[in-house]
Amino acid sequence: MDKPLIPKDEFPIFRNNPSLNFLDSAASSQKPESVINAMDEFYSTTYANIHRGMYKLSEQSTNLYEKAREKVAKLINAKPNEIIFTKSATESLNLLAYVLEPKSYAVSVMEHHSNFVPWQFMAKARKKPISYIDIDDEGFFRKLPKAGLYALSAASNVLGTINNIHGLCDEIRDNKGISVIDATQAVPHGKFDVKKEGCDFTAFSSHKMLGPTGIGVLYAKEGILDNAKPFLFGGDMIKSVSVEGTEFSDAPYKYEAGTPPIAEAIGLSAAIDLLEKTGMENIRNHEMALTKYAMESIENIKNISYYGPKDPRKKAGVISFNVSGMHANDVAYFLSAKNIAIRSGHHCAMPLHRRLNITGTARASFYVYNDKSDIDALADALGKLNFR
């Protein structure tokens, strides 16, 4: 905790802005040089479209893309054919909302809008019942209702609450339901094993785990999408096309229509290399120590209250808080003047803020390049906040 888990000088942004205290990784992480270089090298030496080229460059490009799929699969203990590349976690969840047709839905009030709005919209459009899963004051899910599909987050992007996904997926399976887990705030920050958790679907994004924007991941348990309809139509997702009709490929290719985010997959692959070299358990422990230290530091500052679990073992590296008498935006503006980057607002979780009876929060979130000095800078600035 005294120093970053991955040195700041491995990130060009910190070399260019050495005094930056970046505490907004729950929104998006910074990019290490290894990721930038991997994408640059690919574009400079190997770039070609994948899958249908007989020439060497296309073959190399295809190999790199498919190796990225293997690497993602290994990270979460899945098989490569269970990994679908999308443009974002949001698209992964929208894809599912479109292709899955359950008899009823259950969505938690704590979800990011990307795991809330698609289900709400589809339930209404298809005239199917939807129920909302309440939380306790720390963000732990209350009793699950009976439903055909459950959309739940592994870790809250606002409260940081880490729910017991393994137990929930067991319960969902007992209810004969399908589990859709938004692991966007979980996969980048610790070991996440889809087989151990027992979920049917898991979505996460690259840009929150040191990788580039423009690529998301959807884990779909083998065979579960065999009879589901495609999402987008076009090249690379077909077996054959004729005027009589079209036969579609199997997953994952059925859900990767058109030219995919090739360079982004290669960037993600480089990010995973660095994360695995660092160690997912080490990352979790580092963030837990930072979170504990941040909670202790903030607790002592007058007029500040924070939300979510008080036990750092049950909390991801996210602290949302409010300063009495100050709008969260203003807190963020003032911190920005001290080169401290935090986020403010509802963090794409309006139902959660309504549930907590607050309009918005300021949020600090931590990652591998943060250390104690970032928290000290935050606490020091928060202690001096006022309009004078």
Added chain:
Amino acid sequence: MADTDIYDKYVDIFNQKKHFRKLEGSDVISADSYVSCADNIRVYIRVKDGMIEDASFDKVSCFVGVVVSEMLAKDIIGKPLSYLNSIDIQHVNRLMGVDVTQNFQMKGCAELPISAFKEIAKKVKK
């Protein structure tokens, strides 16, 4: 002007705001929200003989939203109702002496009271 300079320049207006209140007996109320920062502003006006006799605002907003609401409320009092049609972001820039459009978030916060006051004008016409 840096973002924080706006705070320095308008801190007195923020702290001594005179129009942050519910306007009893108001003719028209309009509310609008800015989804990006969860702001929600409600504005009130009282009209007599086509002139804006009083104006105010309440609910939740950040510093920029409050300052712009306060300045607009003060600005429109004593003006004909049709004056509301002329207020826009450039008008706010002139009032403040700052180009708030330079900061995307601040622009959104400043546009919130503009849109709420303009909505009032539409309601009155109906």
